[in-house]
Amino acid sequence: MAYSPKEEDRPNWKRDFPIRQDEAKHISRREFAKFLCLLSGGMALGSGYVVLNSFAFPDKELEGEFLVCNTADVPVGDMTMFSIKGTKEIPYILIHLEEGEWRAFEQKCTHLSCAVVYRDEVKKIECPCHNGWFSADTGEVLQGPPPRDLPQLRVVVRDEKVYVTAFKDQVS
Ligand code: FES
Numbered sequence: 795m796a797y798s799p800k801e802e803d804r805p806n807w808k809r810d811f812p813i814r815q816d817e818a819k820h821i822s823r824r825e826f827a828k829f830l831c832l833l834s835g836g837m838a839l840g841s842g843y844v845v846l847n848s849f850a851f852p853d854k855e856l857e858g859e860f861l862v863c864n865t866a867d868v869p870v871g872d873m874t875m876f877s878i879k880g881t882k883e884i885p886y887i888l889i890h891l892e893e894g895e896w897r898a899f900e901q902k903c904t905h906l907s908c909a910v911v912y913r914d915e916v917k918k919i920e921c922p923c924h925n926g927w928f929s930a931d932t933g934e935v936l937q938g939p940p941p942r943d944l945p946q947l948r949v950v951v952r953d954e955k956v957y958v959t960a961f962k963d964q965v966s
Pocket of ligand 1: 903904905906907908921922923924925926938939940
């Protein structure tokens with residue numbers, strides 16, 4: 795026969811919380827099913843929000859020129875990051891390839907959206923997530939899993955300032 799202490803022998807905390815340890819750890823099938831329903835409902839709501847958000851706020855085209863920085867802010871061989879207010883705030887990188895040679899690309903890798911970085915020692919753009927590499931000149935995929943080239947902006951330098959614009963047709 796199991797030992798059962800008298801009520802007055804039990805400590806106060808046990809009387810205040812009369813839950814048996816083995817019952818506290820038990821999860822019934824019904825509770826588990828409820829948890830799964832809540833989890834999948836939350837995921838469905840999250841996915842719905844993403845879809846609705848993309849319909850309600852579609853990507854806006856960059857119109858006109860956007861001032862990124864002064865030419866002196868980015869030395870040759872260096873890069874800087876920027877985003878364009880009023881659009882979807884996509885992150886971009888501006889690269890100062892050679893004296894007077896600038897390039898601007900989206901910073902999101904076309905594989906799984908990791909942030910790419912410019913590597914001046916090899917003059918290429920690297921995605922460190924899965925060893926993806928892009929041309930720093932054209933954004934073309936050189937190696938790795940990225941399925942598409944990096945989207946590029948046209949760079950205009952005027953009066954010691956660096957601007958970017960969307961590529962409409964061809965680079966002039
Ligand atoms: S996310 Fe860039 S290579 Fe995979």
